[in-house]
Amino acid sequence: MLKILLYFSFILSFFYSQDGVAAIVGDEIILESAVQEQVEAFLLNVNSSSSPDSVRINVLDYLIEQEVLAFFASKDSLLQVEDSQIKSVVGERLEFFKDQLGSISALEEYFGVEYLEIEGLLKKEAKKMLLSDLFKRKLFSYVSVSSKEVEDFYYSYKDSLP
Numbered sequence: 001m002l003k004i005l006l007y008f009s010f011i012l013s014f015f016y017s018q019d020g021v022a023a024i025v026g027d028e029i030i031l032e033s034a035v036q037e038q039v040e041a042f043l044l045n046v047n048s049s050s051s052p053d054s055v056r057i058n059v060l061d062y063l064i065e066q067e068v069l070a071f072f073a074s075k076d077s078l079l080q081v082e083d084s085q086i087k088s089v090v091g092e093r094l095e096f097f098k099d100q101l102g103s104i105s106a107l108e109e110y111f112g113v114e115y116l117e118i119e120g121l122l123k124k125e126a127k128k129m130l131l132s133d134l135f136k137r138k139l140f141s142y143v144s145v146s147s148k149e150v151e152d153f154y155y156s157y158k159d160s161l162p
Helices: 002-015 033-046 050-077 083-101 103-111 114-138 145-155
Strands: 022-023 028-031
Touching: 002 145, 022 050, 028 033, 028 050, 033 050, 050 114, 083 103, 083 114, 103 114
Parallel strands: none
Antiparallel strands: 022 028
């Protein structure tokens, strides 16, 4: 849930043009406000003693990783995301925003754009997120670890494991 919250809070920053650039990944720009908003969301939702600076570094790394995964996922013609999956994620996010703000007109007023534009951006981001997840699962499906390897690792590092 936190991953989805972080990922979709990223889209909020697209509606604010007076902003700094935190990173550029290919053709995609990660805005400073997106990073800051996700840092605040993380610190608010997770009882953590982490400093905002260390959280910022982790959030920025996560956003860069997501953009890289999305780029390579879009190049993989075997990965397909169903429209129903996209609609489900977008519907969930729109409901969340409507619940927070009270109505569709309040949502439009808050973002300063029409509902269809908000929905379009959410669809784009949902597809990117779902493709990234599929690509990550595909990459990790090639990784296998035997029981023997796990045991060897444990015995090698058991003194440093909690």
